[in-house]
Amino acid sequence: MRVLGIETSCDETAAAVVDGERRLLSNLVVSQLDEHRPFGGVVPEVAARAHLEYLDSLIARAMDDAGLGYGELDGVAATAGPGLIGGLFVGLMTGKAIAAARDLPLMAVNHLEAHALTARLTDDLPFPYLLLLVSGGHCQLVAVGGVGRYTVYGGTVDDAVGEAFDKTAKLLGLGYPGGPALERAAVDGDPARFPLPRPMLGREGCRMSFSGLKTAVRHTVERLDTLDERTVGDLAAAFQAAVADVLADRCANALDAFARDHGVPGPLVVAGGVAANAALRARLEDLAGARGTRLVAPPLGLCSDNAAMIGWAGVERLRLGCTDGLDARARPRWPLTEMSPADVEKGAAAWSA
Structure with missing residues (x-):
């Protein structure tokens, strides 16, 4: 075929x-x-x-x-x-x-x-599995029960996470496309220097929000006298860490819901453009391991x-x-x-x- x-x-x-x-x-x-x-x-x-x-x-x-x-x-x-x-x-x-x-x-x-369905192409993954779909236009947690059979546990109430990456990168003067540029800038940054919020963290359910996080970055930039390379790296790292914290927290709730619905703890699949982010992959891999399941992520390409x-x-x-x-x-x-x-x-x- x-x-x-x-x-x-x-x-x-x-x-x-x-x-x-x-x-x-x-x-x-x-x-x-x-x-x-x-x-x-x-x-x-x-x-x-x-x-x-x-x-x-x-x-x-x-x-x-x-x-x-x-x-x-x-x-x-x-x-x-x-x-x-x-x-x-x-x-x-x-x-x-x-x-x-x-x-x-x-x-x-x-x-x-x-x-x-990409995980079935790359890993021959059987149904069912939990999907975190994160891209420039979409951000949602979905139980994938079969072709055409989807249950959405939650999604963003405002910005998609990829959009938040791009707009934050623009605020930091990192150019376009913003997501990969922000990830590169964050490599040597200090994520603890700037205390950015974690919207929805600790709440029940699987809904997400990234508009407030993006706005917090803008307010931080406006308060700074200069935006030198070190400061840009620290802000990029802080933003990336906040996103990873929120997504890991939301995925933990979704894994609980998935286990109740399907009787198995996963696996957890991440797909979409933001799935290429190494820091996010590492955080989700830790979560999956702690929950006794595995993370499946497509090759970067x-x-x-x-x-x-x-x-x-x-x-x-x-x-x-x-x-x-x-x-x-x-x-x-x-x-x-x-x-x-x-x-x-x-x-x-x-x-x-």
Whole structure:
């Protein structure tokens, strides 16, 4: 089973070919950092035009790298949401065109589901498991019971953690993209120098909040006379430590809820762009070990947006017969809890089998 994956939900143009044996036959990503850096963030119109420019040739390269012709594919998977609507149109319409021209099944993939299933691609992880999804636009704790079967324990009430990383990095003058720059700055910083708040820490449930933490950094910066390299490093380390404390606390509550619901303590999976943060991974690994389970984290190259995870989600759905018509629509908002009932039933049946 070989599936072409297409990802254009934000500012990465990506194409990959994945097979049913969990092999990445090709996996290509074109970053748009240079296009968006002058603006300090992603500009939707610029992103959509870049996808138009890059996607056709990138798909051709992915097919060449895989050593396949289109007639050797078993399906096409394209991100249909959530994301920036212009970019989603580009990728989904391209996927539809290939599927129609080659008479192939189409899978209109939920980007969040693709992140949720990445651990099955990289680690062949069985259902069920607990997922911490942390990225620039999303932050939630989800019990993954099967393809199309998701229970959200809690999410952020304001900023996603990746957004908080980026905005804090901008406050510290670290440039764009902010998350990796802040992590680098924090390496030699003193996290104890600045006492930043830990929103929601110690509360019941799994809800999260990062807006107040970001605001606390801004107030700290405004009170400082100078923002030298050492101070930037200390503030970056303090922010990163606060985020890790909050996420570990929320994950501990979610692990309790997961154990009550499923009778097992985990495993705990972390996915999304922020899952590449080494300090967060280390903190979650300690938590998982203390709870008698393990942490599963994708390789760094599969944490940020990529087409391999879209292709793999296509493989999972194709196996269950969850295909889509050429009338599948792009959806800028598409929570995991809004997966279609038919898909949920098929996912549940596969999990129970």
